[in-house]
Amino acid sequence: MNTDVMNTAAMNTDVMNADVIKTGATAAEQSLLENAGREWAPEAVMALFDKSFGDLVFEAQRVHRTHFKPNSVQLSTLLSVKTGGCPEDCGYCPQAARYHTGVENQALMSVEEVLKAARAAKENGATRFCMGAAWRGPKQRDVEKVAELVTAVKSLGLETCATLGMLKEGQAEQLKAAGLDYYNHNIDTGAEHYQRIVSTRTQDDRYETLTRVRDAGLNVCCGGIVGMGESRQTRAELISRLASMDPYPESVPINNLVQVKGTPLYGIDPIDPFEFVRTIACARLTMPRAMVRLSAGREQMSDELQALCFMAGANSIFYGDKLLTTGNPQAESDRRLFSRLGLETSTCDAMAAE
Ligand code: SAM
Ligand code: DTB
Ligand code: SF4
Numbered sequence: 001m002n003t004d005v006m007n008t009a010a011m012n013t014d015v016m017n018a019d020v021i022k023t024g025a026t027a028a029e030q031s032l033l034e035n036a037g038r039e040w041a042p043e044a045v046m047a048l049f050d051k052s053f054g055d056l057v058f059e060a061q062r063v064h065r066t067h068f069k070p071n072s073v074q075l076s077t078l079l080s081v082k083t084g085g086c087p088e089d090c091g092y093c094p095q096a097a098r099y100h101t102g103v104e105n106q107a108l109m110s111v112e113e114v115l116k117a118a119r120a121a122k123e124n125g126a127t128r129f130c131m132g133a134a135w136r137g138p139k140q141r142d143v144e145k146v147a148e149l150v151t152a153v154k155s156l157g158l159e160t161c162a163t164l165g166m167l168k169e170g171q172a173e174q175l176k177a178a179g180l181d182y183y184n185h186n187i188d189t190g191a192e193h194y195q196r197i198v199s200t201r202t203q204d205d206r207y208e209t210l211t212r213v214r215d216a217g218l219n220v221c222c223g224g225i226v227g228m229g230e231s232r233q234t235r236a237e238l239i240s241r242l243a244s245m246d247p248y249p250e251s252v253p254i255n256n257l258v259q260v261k262g263t264p265l266y267g268i269d270p271i272d273p274f275e276f277v278r279t280i281a282c283a284r285l286t287m288p289r290a291m292v293r294l295s296a297g298r299e300q301m302s303d304e305l306q307a308l309c310f311m312a313g314a315n316s317i318f319y320g321d322k323l324l325t326t327g328n329p330q331a332e333s334d335r336r337l338f339s340r341l342g343l344e345t346s347t348c349d350a351m352a353a354e
Contacts, residue, residue: 019056040243040286045236048282057312060281064313072346075319077121081107082133091197094260095134101262118153127314128346129163132324137166141173147178154179166209172216184221190237193230223253227271243286252290256297257327277308284313291316
């Protein structure tokens with residue numbers, strides 16, 4: 001990492017400390033804006049994590065309001081279009097064939113089945129439909145079939161997203177040509193911790209796919225999972241790596257590990273909820289224009305914790321009673337929460353601050 005960059009980021013953090021939190025002046029906004037598109041050293045992100053909770057959430061909320069309407073949230077609905085039987089060994093994942101989690105394998109769904117789910121998602125208010133497949137990466141014939149699914153979903157007027165694993169040369173372009181808007185591919189955690197959680201691929205493999213996705217002109221959806229026994233330092237590294245991508249991802253899902261019996265991470269100590277909120281706030285501060293998605297793990301969260309996440313800068317969720325294979329709050333209960341918090345739902349395009 002370039003030391004000038006590290007120093008700039010650290011200095012900006014000092015500026016925030018000294019001038020802004022006390023005075024409420026706009027210097028922090030300025031310094032954060034200047035940082036957009038620059039590298040964020042792990043040390044600089046760590047300095048954000050180490051702030052008092054109130055200062056951190058206050059600052060994140062302010063940056064959020066600079067770029068987005070403060071009370072709008074975007075809704076994405078997930079569908080597992082190919083389930084289970086995955087050859088990888090991701091220690092968090094219920095779909096890895098080698099863990100006995102009770103997930104039933106299901107072959108790639110037909111266009112009709114997917115359209116039915118996508119229509120229901122749209123009727124329920126989702127604006128983006130995200131199709132997930134339990135593959136290490138798609139074969140050429142899989143990409144062709146998924147391309148048909150993408151075109152069909154797009155024709156309903158929904159934004160499209162897919163998460164299919166590692167892509168080979170040319171595949172991202174094929175998906176883009178079919179009408180794909182976003183590709184989700186998470187780096188999951190810090191580099192060292194990653195090797196403890198996944199052994200069948202490297203994090204560099206993930207970066208290679210992310211480069212292909214970016215080069216094909218697709219929007220990048222890339223984030224991680226916390227609550228996997230990592231340290232704060234590791235969380236700071238995750239955020240630093242995401243924020244230092246040039247450009248940083250348009251969409252940043254922050255997942256709280258859903259512990260599934262049979263996976264190696266089942267039974268691990270859960271993350272302190274305030275630390276989860278801090279992670280959201282750090283994502284918002286370092287990637288001011290990204291959609292920060294409060295992702296997996298909401299079913300295990302209280303309404304109050306979710307409200308704190310929205311205050312810390314989350315402005316998107318997965319909506320619908322299922323994630324891929326695990327549960328998510330019922331749409332009805334989410335609608336009640338939005339109403340209690342005075343949140344309105346919106347498309348990404350309509351969310352920019354006026
Ligand atoms: N197989 C593809 C891949 O790994 O990229 C796509 C599907 S995979 C299930 C999508 C993402 O879901 C993973 O990268 C991981 O971040 C997240 N995920 C999987 N299991 C999870 C769990 N138990 N809790 C939270 N997030 C999880
Ligand atoms: C993301 O970051 N989280 C979603 C989506 N991208 C594909 C997946 C969460 C999966 C949770 C475990 C499951 O339901 O199988
Ligand atoms: Fe397979 Fe993706 Fe699950 Fe890893 S996260 S086991 S690659 S489905």
